[in-house]
Amino acid sequence: MEFRKDEPLYLQIADRIKAAIVKGDYPGGTRIPPVRELALAWRINPNTVAKAYRLLQSENWIGSRIGDGNYATPLADDVRHRARRELLETKFAELLADAAGLGMPAEELEAAFRQFLERNPSR
Amino acid sequence: MEFRKDEPLYLQIADRIKAAIVKGDYPGGTRIPPVRELALAWRINPNTVAKAYRLLQSENWIGSRIGDGNYATPLADDVRHRARRELLETKFAELLADAAGLGMPAEELEAAFRQFLERNPSR
Amino acid sequence: MEFRKDEPLYLQIADRIKAAIVKGDYPGGTRIPPVRELALAWRINPNTVAKAYRLLQSENWIGSRIGDGNYATPLADDVRHRARRELLETKFAELLADAAGLGMPAEELEAAFRQFLERNPSR
């Protein structure tokens, strides 16, 4: 597992879990991977994973049943889709701001992005 | 000045200066704002600005003359444009990866982004 | 610990660590003293030690693992010996230049140095 080093690990972990939930990987009240399992799989210290889980709990993305692990909070499909859109639009807004900082107006941005996608297909 | 809190301040400062140079705001050997001035304007501790400047120096974006100030390293226009494109494409790639994490394939991404731009015009 | 006052502390600290590595005090990936420990032992501000360590990191003499410590970069013995010789020859060259500035030609210098060593034995 690759992580960026300009952002705290536990935030990146939490973001990935959120993305997976929103994507639909953990429908209903599915069990999410135990701390130790994820820590082992991603080669991260269990304390760091635990911290990410605590954050997800506090934001109500997951719930824990004592002695029985963590479970994704049941999410209606429309709520899930809205959450997905919001996460995505945050990214869009960041891109827009970054591009503006580089002197590229919104009008040119979409064309530039399209070109990028054409030049880097599928993968 | 607004800063995100999930990334070290000095990195965000350095990124903005890089963007400004790459955008063409500091051509030739133009003087960039003195540490104290920027610190005051952005309401940041001078040491933090100085740390950002030190990073930029180590990456050769700027050079400092003690008692005189910091100066943008002269950059040929084509180099500058290439740097701009690279910074932008890094952002594109990040967006692509984030979208994939949310279960949105590249094919849909462009349309979603176009819609976003239409819904959030001008600003 | 004694330091000269005509050179920044953090450079003197970095030089001593380099010397110790090159001398063989930290073979393989040995842990070097934690920032706080060295700061306490040498009665220096931890930030200053940290600055020296950052310099050593940027020059790849050591690597740091957050929450764990700093480790000497593994160095092949021949590389280590070459580095040692280079550091030493820099000192020799400085002495040569200083002596020339004082009007003592290289021919006389060696004899003067030998006399000095005879007059200041052992210690």
Add this chain to the structure above:
Amino acid sequence: MEFRKDEPLYLQIADRIKAAIVKGDYPGGTRIPPVRELALAWRINPNTVAKAYRLLQSENWIGSRIGDGNYATPLADDVRHRARRELLETKFAELLADAAGLGMPAEELEAAFRQFLERNPSR
């Protein structure tokens, strides 16, 4: 004129003047170069040269006659030679300490230095 960047400029300037006096370049009460002239020749800010001169005055290496420049303090030949030896022995002692830091005992040092001189003749 080349200067090291790990030591304040004004100290390096003062050291060179001292060396020149001790070497015999300014016998009797010879006039030493005016601040502006030296500043121009060595491409240094006059204020920095002036600071070096002030240090030399405070240590009595030179004296100033108002409106008439700076003059080397007359120095008996034996005093001059002793000063030269002292400056040189300070350098020797530093080399000894640096070598010890690199794990080279005094016994080996002289041989290493001799080899260095043989390999870097005359220049």
Add this chain to the structure above:
DNA sequence: GTGGTCTAGACCACT
């Protein structure tokens, strides 16, 4: 006035 160094101390991320 400008950048560089150093100290002091708080708090965070990670092990």
Add this chain to the structure above:
DNA sequence: GTGGTCTAGACCACT
């Protein structure tokens, strides 16, 4: 307990 970041403030070197 360990390194990293940030703030605050003093003082120095240089222009």
